[in-house]
Amino acid sequence: MTDAVDPPKARRPNTRLEEVARAAGVSKSTVSRVINGEPYVSSRAREAVHQAIGKLGYSPNQAARTLAGSRANCIALVVSEQGARVLADPFFAGVLRGVHAELAGKRVQLVLMMSKEGDEQDLVNYLCGGHVDGVLVISLHGQDPLPRTLADAGLPTVVGGRPLGAGGVPYVDSDNFNGAMEAARYLVSRGRKRIATIAGPRDMAVGMDRLSGWKRGLSQARLDTDLVAYGDFTPESGAAAMADLLKRAPDLDAVFVGADIMALGALQTLHAHGKKVPDDVAVVGFDDLMIASTAVPPLTTIRQDVEQLGRTMTWRLMAELAGEENLPPFLLLPTAMVTRSSA
Amino acid sequence: MTDAVDPPKARRPNTRLEEVARAAGVSKSTVSRVINGEPYVSSRAREAVHQAIGKLGYSPNQAARTLAGSRANCIALVVSEQGARVLADPFFAGVLRGVHAELAGKRVQLVLMMSKEGDEQDLVNYLCGGHVDGVLVISLHGQDPLPRTLADAGLPTVVGGRPLGAGGVPYVDSDNFNGAMEAARYLVSRGRKRIATIAGPRDMAVGMDRLSGWKRGLSQARLDTDLVAYGDFTPESGAAAMADLLKRAPDLDAVFVGADIMALGALQTLHAHGKKVPDDVAVVGFDDLMIASTAVPPLTTIRQDVEQLGRTMTWRLMAELAGEENLPPFLLLPTAMVTRSSA
DNA sequence: CCAAAACCTGGGAGCGCTCCCAGAACGTTC
DNA sequence: GAACGTTCTGGGAGCGCTCCCAGGTTTTGG
Structure with a gap:
């Protein structure tokens, strides 16, 4: 003794490919071909399918495609x-x-x-x-x-x-290496003699590559490359590194900071030490974040297109x-x- | 005349639930229950399944789960x-x-x-x-x-x-409204009398709510709420809005900026106009971005926990x-x- | 001590698609 | 006009899982 028709299974949220096929008067296969842009479909069929898709607002079920096909899209x-x-x-x-x-x-x-x-x-x-x-x-x-x-x-x-x-x-x-080298060369070309750098962490290539570029730029100009301090891409670490550099070389007249975000901190430290930027100390950053242009003074920097x-x-x-x-x-x-x- | 066995279908990238079932000596259903944390599984079976999963490095196929079940996870x-x-x-x-x-x-x-x-x-x-x-x-x-x-x-x-x-x-x-009101009250409590605001775009609730809060804070102190300028959450717009306010009310002594990012621009404009912050003009921002603390001077602001x-x-x-x-x-x-x- | 309830378990029907296969409807060529 | 492409089409077997159902095994309670 079975009950009458069973409505419980009334879960039919979306149009299925089969309905599109019926509406277009073609088979599932053909609809599939149209959707996947395969050849060997008559323009008549293609047209009908597109119409049906538009009318029904069909959107293929990704899960099913992934399961049946081989790629996940x-x-x-x-x-x-x-x-x-x-x-x-x-x-x-x-x-x-x-x-x-x-x-x-x-x-x-x-x-x-x-x-x-x-x-x-x-x-x-x-x-x-x-x-x-x-x-x-x-x-x-x-x-x-x-x-x-x-x-x-x-x-x-x-x-x-x-x-x-x-x-x-x-x-x-x-191209962190060449960007940093350009920064170093620029500072050299502006007559700076005692050029320091604040580099990123030693365990990240981005930090090391910029450091290498800076070194290369300086050594080509026969300048010392001993003024290196490290930060971790935070303003605070930049401020601390700058303070360290200033203590080690009060006569430094330029610093290449391997990230704008650290340059912000360096700028604060320089300000606190009464150093005028760029008159006493020139600063070049890296990244060209939005905040580089609103720093005080606005930051000269190497832009990377993230x-x-x-x-x-x-x-x-x-x-x-x-x-x-x-x-x-x-x-x-x-x-x-x-x-x-x-x- | 069929060829011998066909190896072309050799695509078997991952462990399937069925293999886990076999390895654990139970049925697919039981494995499924274990994976989904359902009750009614003996601890012996549960243990065996977990072992098998671990050994085989099984990871259920999301696409299949989505397709079969009702949710996409x-x-x-x-x-x-x-x-x-x-x-x-x-x-x-x-x-x-x-x-x-x-x-x-x-x-x-x-x-x-x-x-x-x-x-x-x-x-x-x-x-x-x-x-x-x-x-x-x-x-x-x-x-x-x-x-x-x-x-x-x-x-x-x-x-x-x-x-x-x-x-x-x-x-x-x-709570933009109350945050902004707190900012306004703070400025009032510091004795500021001519308090302006730079609000966000009129078509965003965040802009309007902060503006409303500022208005409420001022009107409770019976101060004028006419000094309103608008920006679009960029430093440039903040700078322009500040210039506008300064023209309209050269005597303003405080400004609540509805976003730190605009405050940066406002700070620049104030600096350019020779206004000392906070002596001549007090500035309060909103958001407490990382850059708020490295602004010059460091920005008093309303922190929101994004x-x-x-x-x-x-x-x-x-x-x-x-x-x-x-x-x-x-x-x-x-x-x-x-x-x-x-x- | 036996019925009812509470626990466990396996089998198997789909979920909506892709992709393989077989075949129809056309030419084209010798 | 038979033999062959070439273009198009539909049927249907899975993909790997969940979930329902039917049945087995224990525990509980009167």
């Missing part, structure tokens, strides 16, 4: 949380904007993941679990093995910022996913000097 | 791109961090979407297409109908920042998804005055 952006904090917000937001801009129009979703302490294995499991087609990694600290692990697992991976411990994994970075970095990483990854061959193993984006009044 | 964070630019990076990055922190441990993915001009329909289709369980929306401008549309479609939605055109959609916001905003939005959404009843329709987060030297 989805890439991950992985940020080491610690790194996100250290490298400061604007960097991250800029990259994100670039990634998104490059993804526009492509039917690819972006999922965001932050690696947490102790969570690494879960992260790797998830990423390698076929849930994403590729991975973008940024804010690497030290010898983080993540990119290597992912690449070894056969997952297309692109790193933002030269990774220290992941030889062979493709990366995109700003949004472009995000775009380029994404382009590189998508190209690899599209099966392109002979892609460059790494890409360096040019920097540009922005002259304001601090140097 | 995934929420979207939608940012209006224009808004992201205007409200400036730190806001966005902070919210994101909060969202992520709150999601930690929950098996929920975050997909990021930026609404682009003309893309709205696609966005709505996608979001309502069952690909996500809920939506977080931030950076709303004007009367954006998006939250209303989503909510009407039955999709759980939480807005960050009071939405102007979406009555009834739950939201979380900093990360907490992200956390709270996420908590509210997850609570709704968990079926909790009688949730508050909106939540206001307290602000705090941070006294530095600009006022």
Whole structure:
């Protein structure tokens, strides 16, 4: 004795491909072909399907596509949380904007993941679990093995910022070396003789590359490269490093700070020590954050295009996913000097 | 005449639930129950499954879960791109961090979407297409109908920042009104008499709420509330607004700027006009960005906890998804005055 | 001591799509 | 006009999971 018709199963939230097929008077297969832009579909059928899709407001179910097909139509952006904090917000937001801009129009979703302490294995499991087609990694600290692990697992991976411990994994970075060298040369050209630097942390390539560039710029001019202090990409660390430098060399007349955010702190310290910028001490930063132009005095700096970095990483990854061959193993984006009044 | 066995179908990237079941000596159903933390599983079976999962490095296929089950285990964070630019990076990055922190441990993915001009329909289709369980929306401008549309479609939605055109959609916001009022009262208590304000854009609630709070604070002290200028959350607009105010009231002795980022510009203008801060003109900002403390002079400001905003939005959404009843329709987060030297 | 309730377990039908295969409707060529 | 492409089309078998159902095993209670 069965009851009458059963309404409980009334869960039909969305249009399905089959309904589109019926509305267009074709088969599921044909609709699928149209959606995926495959050839071998008559223009008549194609037209009918497009009409039906429009009328029904159909949006294909990603989960089903992923399950049935082989790709997830989805890439991950992985940020080491610690790194996100250290490298400061604007960097991250800029990259994100670039990634998104490059993804526009492509039917690819972006999922965001932050690696947490102790969570690494879960992260790797998830990423390698076929849930994403590729991975973008940024804010690497030290010898983080993540990119290597992912690449070894056969997952297309692109790193933002030269990774220290992941030889062979493709990366995109700003040309920190040449940017820093340009800054150093500029200071030399303005007649500065005793030029210091505040570098980023020793376990990040971005810090080391800018330091190397500064060294090269100075040594080409036969100047000493002994005035090096280190910070961690915070204003406070910049202030402390500046104080240290001033103590070691009260006669310094210029400083290249490897990040605008630290330059802000350095500027405060100089001010507190009664040093006029740029008359007594010239200051050049790096990054060209929005705040560089509103610093007092407005900061001369090396601009890096962070949004472009995000775009380029994404382009590189998508190209690899599209099966392109002979892609460059790494890409360096040019920097540009922005002259304001601090140097 | 068929060929011998066919190896072409050799795509077996990951462990499947069934293999775990076999390894643990139980059925698929039981493994599924363990994974989903359901009751009615013997501890012996549970143990065996956990062991098998650990040994095989199994990670469930999200696509399949989504397809078979009813939820996507995934929420979207939608940012209006224009808004992201205007409200400036730190806001966005902070919210994101909060969202992520709150999601930690929950098996929920975050997909990021930026609404682009003309893309709205696609966005709505996608979001309502069952690909996500809920939506977080931030950076709303004007009367954006998006939250209303989503909510009407039955999709759980939480807005960050009071939405102007979406009555009834739950939201979380900093208590801009009271924060601004506190700023105004503080200036009054310091003996300032001619107090101006630089407000945010008229089509954003955050701008209007801070303006209202400032007005209330002044009118309670029976002071004039006529010195209002508007900016758009950029340093340049802050500088221009300050210049305008100075022209209209050369005797003004205090200004409440509705965003630190604009305060930076205002500070520049005041400096250029030879006004000493805080002696001639006291300045109070809003937000307490990292740069507030490195401004010259360091900025007195109203702190809002942006990360907490992200956390709270996420908590509210997850609570709704968990079926909790009688949730508050909106939540206001307290602000705090941070006294530095600009006022 | 036996019925009812509370626990556990496995089987199997889909979820909505893609992709393979077989075949129809056309030419085109010898 | 038979034999062959080439273009188009539909049918249907899964993808890996969840969830319902049916049944088995224990515990409880009168």
